[in-house]
Amino acid sequence: MASFRTPYHPSPSSASIADSERTGYQHQFSQFHKSPFQSTELPSSPYSLNSLSRPEFEMKQSMSDLSTTHGHDPESGTINPAAPPEPDLAEGDAGPPSLLARARRLIPNSIYCRLYLLAVLVEATVDVVIEGILYLKMRDYYETLSASDKPNDDLYIKRLPVYLGIFAFAHVYQFVLAMFAVHQRNTMQFMFLALFNILLLLYSIIQIFEIGAKADTIINPTSLQTVQILTSLIPCVIGFAQVVYIGLAWKIYQEFGWKVYKLLGADRRVKKMYAHYLFFECLIKFDGFFWVGFSVQYLALVLSPGDVEYYLTIVMTPGCFLVLLVGHLAARHESKWMMISFFLGCLAALVYFSYKLYRIWTQRTSPQYLGVFKSHTIFAAISIFFLLITFASGLIVWNNFEHGLKIQMDKADEAKKRADRAGVSGHQRSGTVVSSYMMNGTGGSKRNNRMSIE
Known part of the structure; x- marks a missing residue:
């Protein structure tokens, strides 16, 4: 006796809303209705004719599309069925976020x-x-x-x-x-x-x-x-x-x-270049602290307001931050001329701290440096050490110019701008289109309803 199998019906948990619509249209064209392959125009539907003429196995939507389309974040493992569709954000559609909104996004x-x-x-x-x-x-x-x-x-x-x-x-x-x-x-x-x-x-x-x-x-x-x-x-x-x-x-x-x-x-070369970039950024930030610490001690404990060196040191303190800012911009935008300027500034700072360290140790027995030469020596030595490492790290970052890292980081910046216009926090973990931009680091449109064979 021939055995009959129960027809397969996809469960609601594994079918998307689009699948339900397509199934409804298929039942309308049973053996008592016209064939769906005839040239009869259906009401305006995204699944008219072209989608109905496809085999059934080709019309199944992948779970990855379902997760990114209906508010599901694969990273968080949660489903938000009530997530509203994200509006298409064109350039300049929304104004810049308010100051309060920017302050709130500082909290992750x-x-x-x-x-x-x-x-x-x-x-x-x-x-x-x-x-x-x-x-x-x-x-x-x-x-x-x-x-x-x-x-x-x-x-x-x-x-x-x-x-x-x-x-x-x-x-x-x-x-x-x-x-x-x-x-x-x-x-x-x-x-x-x-x-x-x-x-x-x-x-x-x-x-x-x-x-x-x-x-x-x-x-x-x-x-x-x-x-x-x-x-x-x-x-x-x-x-x-x-x-x-x-x-x-x-x-x-x-x-x-x-x-x-x-x-x-997954490009290992880009990830390695990004690690070099982050290391260089960290060095620049800590350079600023030790430079300021040395300058403050030297101004308050050694120099007097009447000295010419006193005013030169005051002028050089913001100059050091200017050099570090140039280095940051050069690494981020891959500007060779700015990087050359940064290297020249590092060499000038290296000469300055070396001279100060030599002067401190040659005059450590004088009343001017007595009792303070130890702390000055520590800060000057650490500043020189960080300068040498920063210079070497800058050369590595220079060598990574025009190898694809800037393109990836520009995409991430564009995604952040789109998220700011949408009012989405940079640390929000939702399945919206804007958050997908941030996670994928792409500035183009998010793929929607990709048909695949699974």
Whole structure:
């Protein structure tokens, strides 16, 4: 006896809305109706004639198209059936986003990125408040002393306020760099921030011994125990934050890895060039901190307002940032002339720091440098070290010019502009057309309803 099989009917969970429409039109043309292959015009439908004349196996829509068409993000694993269709965004259709909208997009949607920024903000706030309390306690006690009782050492008068200010500036700078790292999805910068936080930890430990050595002359004896607790609390806060940074950085690295892949594709050469670019960007940002730190110390502790070198140093400080900005623009836009200007600026800065380091060590026994030559030497040596690495990294970036990286990054920038006009956050993980632009790094139109054989 012949066996009969039940006809296959696709389940609603695996069929798209388009499949339902096509199935409905097919039932209308049964054996009691006209053949769908006749030249009879149907009402305006996207599936008239051409689609109905195709074999059934060729009309099935792939699940990848379904996921990208009906609000499904393969990365998030969620389906939003009520997602409205994304309007076609032409150039200049919508005006620029408001200031409030831009500020809201600074807050990422990723929970790990939010926790990372929150940890950096809490660490910076706690450490800056403690440093401020230490400064106020020392100042209040110092003002109560008579002229004969005031210490001759300049720890409080000149050095300590400068060091406390640099330490506070380092925390603010760290938070700004963390914002850039999250916004630009620069996973390499998270590693640089972890190393930078270790340097802050070492400095906080050294600060305990510096303050303790002169605590009996610059701190009120009744506040001595409080000061000791506060100075010991700073490295504890930084050490705990370091553990949090490492754990969150690993989760962020896993989260950003797929997005960077969608941005650059599977071309290993482009990914390698992008890694060189990110490394160069990180070096430029940290160059700025050490250059400013050295200049502030040199202005406040060594030079006097009447010196010609004092004003030259003031002029050179913004000049250093101009050189770093030229380097950033040269790497991003692959401008050889700007990169040559950046190299010349790096050579001038290298000569400047080398001269300062030589002068500090040859005159370290003079009253001008006595007591400050160690910190000046550390900042000058670190600045020279970073300059050499930045110069070498710039040469590698120069060699990568016109090899396809700029094209991919331009596509990503165009996608971001379209997302800004649509009011979509750069970290939003939705299945809309605009978010697909950002994920794929393409500026062209998103593919829709691609028919495939599966």
